Amino acid sequence: EAQVTQNPRYLITVTGKKLTVTCSQNMNHEYMSWYRQDPGLGLRQIYYSMNVEVTDKGDVPEGYKVSRKEKRNFPLILESPSPNQTSLYFCASSFRRQTDTQYFGPGTRLTVL
Amino acid sequence: SQQGEEDPQALSIQEGENATMNCSYKTSINNLQWYRQNSGRGLVHLILIRSNEREKHSGRLRVTLDTSKKSSSLLITASRAADTASYFCATDLTGFQKLVFGTGTRLLVSP
Numbered sequence: 001e002a003q004v005t006q007n008p009r010y011l012i013t014v015t016g017k018k019l020t021v022t023c024s025q026n027m028n029h030e031y032m033s034w035y036r037q038d039p040g041l042g043l044r045q046i047y048y049s050m051n052v053e054v055t056d057k058g059d060v061p062e063g064y065k066v067s068r069k070e071k072r073n074f075p076l077i078l079e080s081p082s083p084n085q086t087s088l089y090f091c092a093s094s095f096r097r098q099t100d101t102q103y104f105g106p107g108t109r110l111t112v113l
Numbered sequence: 114s115q116q117g118e119e120d121p122q123a124l125s126i127q128e129g130e131n132a133t134m135n136c137s138y139k140t141s142i143n144n145l146q147w148y149r150q151n152s153g154r155g156l157v158h159l160i161l162i163r164s165n166e167r168e169k170h171s172g173r174l175r176v177t178l179d180t181s182k183k184s185s186s187l188l189i190t191a192s193r194a195a196d197t198a199s200y201f202c203a204t205d206l207t208g209f210q211k212l213v214f215g216t217g218t219r220l221l222v223s224p
Contacts, residue, residue: 090155097210
């Protein structure tokens, strides 16, 4: 089944404790990205990747890191999480460009205390 | 803001009724996409309409696009309780190579 998976689905952590949210897609998509969704603010892009070893900042990259060592994986790293990073996070992939149909993961609900 | 603006923000109807939600945008587009999000879940692509198209159908969904008014509408006919979700438009703005999501319309379909 073609899908985007994320782990964990739910995470409660404390300020400053490094964490990684994994994302994997099995559709051989070139483009992958991370979004955060907050009430009233819609979806905002954090980082994106056009292909392996090619990443770039989205609209709200501060406090986040990403890497794309393999085509299928695109982990999101929070080196020192803060409470303002409490949010619902989505990984998405598409065939080649951001403007192609996006396939979203199920989401990761992160709470930073 | 470059976002598409959905209208209304929330819509409550009975099963069997039609639901119409609108999306307006500010600059020219290459295409416009509609997505559905069940509560707390990932977005699911519904339909894509290109700038040179005026109407598309997919099952009970009908999407129209009026580029002169810079607006699109999503019509769900004969709605069901399972259609309860948030619906987002996403615009592929010309020259930006970026998909910009709106803030969504929350649809509640009561049995």
